[in-house]
Amino acid sequence: MTDSGVMSAAQTPSTPHGSPGSPGSKSPVSYRLRPALGVRMLGMACVWLALVVVAEALRRGVPAIDGAVVVALEWIFFVVFVIVVALAAWSLLNRRSGLVLSDEGFVNRTNWRRDSVRSARWSEVADVRRSDGAAGPVFVVALADGRRSLIATRLLDTPVGSLEEQLQGRLNTAHGYRPLN
Numbered sequence: 177m178t179d180s181g182v183m184s185a186a187q188t189p190s191t192p193h194g195s196p197g198s199p200g201s202k203s204p205v206s207y208r209l210r211p212a213l214g215v216r217m218l219g220m221a222c223v224w225l226a227l228v229v230v231a232e233a234l235r236r237g238v239p240a241i242d243g244a245v246v247v248a249l250e251w252i253f254f255v256v257f258v259i260v261v262a263l264a265a266w267s268l269l270n271r272r273s274g275l276v277l278s279d280e281g282f283v284n285r286t287n288w289r290r291d292s293v294r295s296a297r298w299s300e301v302a303d304v305r306r307s308d309g310a311a312g313p314v315f316v317v318a319l320a321d322g323r324r325s326l327i328a329t330r331l332l333d334t335p336v337g338s339l340e341e342q343l344q345g346r347l348n349t350a351h352g353y354r355p356l357n
Contacts, residue, residue, distance in 0.1 A: 205342055206273035209286075210333045217264035224257035274332050275339075277346050282317070286328040293317070293325040298350030304343045306336075315343060 228250050235246045276283040281297040296319055303318045313336050315327040327343075329336050348354075 204276055204278035207275040207277075207332045207334050207339070209267060209270070209274040209331055211268060213331060214264045214268035217260055217267060221257050221260040221264060224253050224260060227253045228257065275327060277342055279346065279349070282325075282346075284317075284325050284327055286331045287326045289326065291323075293319060293323050296325065298347055301347055301350070304347050306340060315340070317343070 231246060231250045231253065235242050235250070272285065273283075274286045279298070281295060281300075283295040284292070285294070296317070300319050300321070301317055302320045305316050305318070307314050307316055311328070312330040314329060317325040317327065319325070327339075329339060332339065
């Protein structure tokens with residue numbers, strides 16, 4: 177904070193677990209990806225490594241299956257193991273936000289679909305709707321030109337309710353709507 181009590185953009189406070197302040201706040205809010213995703217990937221990597229160990233033990237213990245096919249499978253399993261460990265490490269060590277909401281717009285890194293918009297200005301957004309499906313709640317940000325952005329909440333380390341308040345609050349503020357008091 178400066179002497180006048182005003183906070184500059186460079187001094188924007190970080191909130192725990194991406195918890196936002198008020199829905200119409202003037203500071204950008206960042207939401208990180210859940211650490212549980214990286215931990216799950218490490219568990220999956222352990223399974224691939226176990227497949228390598230079991231295949232090698234069987235190859236050495238049963239001479240009938242000692243062949244080039246089994247060795248090739250071992251290498252494939254090992255390469256998959258290395259790739260999954262690298263992705264898990266990247267997910268756990270990555271400091272980039274999965275979702276950033278500012279007064280100007282949003283940047284969404286929770287969805288890798290080609291048809292999903294990665295960023296837009298709030299003035300381009302027509303509507304934000306919550307959709308509850310088998311994979312959990314998803315926010316559909318509909319743009320005025322018909323494109324949309326899907327925000328996968330299961331990937332973010334924040335409660336769905338507070339994220340919904342932030343999205344609706346930022347959209348309402350950008351369109352000039354105020355709460356009735």
